[in-house]
Amino acid sequence: MSLLPSPLAMVAKAPVVPVVVIERLEEAVPLARALVEGGLPLIEVTLRTPVALEAVRLIAAEVEGAIVGAGTVIERAQIETSLEAGATFLVSPGTTPDLLAAFTETPIPVMAGCASASEAMRLAELGFEVLKFFPAEPSGGAAFLKSVAGPLPHLRFCPTGGIGPYNAPDYLALPNVVAVGGSWVVPADAIRAGDFGKVRDLATAAAALKRAAAFA
Structure with a gap:
């Protein structure tokens, strides 16, 4: 039995985890509210922009129902700053020995990244039970996850990378996929235009996608 905090319960709240890149801080709260209203409460804010951590902080403080986490965590220092910002989970695109050591001491759930069976087995040995499979489509897609x-x-996956409404059902039909990550519900043009109604509508459609019976 793993002693690490498990992300399974939170990831199972919706079939899609929006992967969000926030360029302007004023977009953070209305974007998160649109996603929550559409039925996607789990929000991964990627640490790719200068305002990302402050965006996490604002969403955590101001958006009721949001479960906000930090994504694209690639180094140890980002763990502490994400925790300070109020992140409730962490996601990494891959794992290095130093990052893994830090993750095993992290008090919130982590979805560590893998792209092969060997990487998945190594993460399982350390107690991780829900893994980010990234980049999903270039790494074998749904066929790979079905084969493992x-x-x-005992492992569950949240595949991300090259997934959209056209192929998300293929992943969600698999019993070892608890959710998929995707950016199609947060299109950059809609965000720049302040069209958060479109984001809400896309989130509503994504939240209606069906998962395997184990996570229904």
């Missing part, structure tokens, strides 16, 4: 379900039945 037999030898690695």
Whole structure:
């Protein structure tokens, strides 16, 4: 039994985890509210912009129902700053030995990234039970996850990378996929235009996607 905080319960709240890049801080709260209203409460704010951590802080403080986390965590220092900002989970695109060591001491759930069976097995040995499969489509897609379900039945995945409304159902039909990550529900043009109604509508459609029975 893993002693690490598990992200399973929170990731199972909706079939899609929006992967959000926030360029302007004033977009953070209305964007998060639109996602929550559409039925996607779990929000991954990627640490790719100068305002990302402050965006996490604002969403955590001001958006009721939002479960906000920090994504694109690639170094140890980002863990502490994400915790200070109020992140409730962390996501990494991959894992280095130093990052893994830090993750095993992190008090909030982590979805550590993997792209192969060997990486997944190593993460499982350390107690991680829900992994980010990234980049999903270039790394074998749904066919890869289907093939590892037999030898690695205890692992669950949140695939991200190249996933949209056209292929998300293929992933969500798999019993080892708890959710998919995607940016199609937060199109950059809609955000720049302040069209958060469009974001809400896309989130509503995504929230209606069906998952395997284990996570229904």
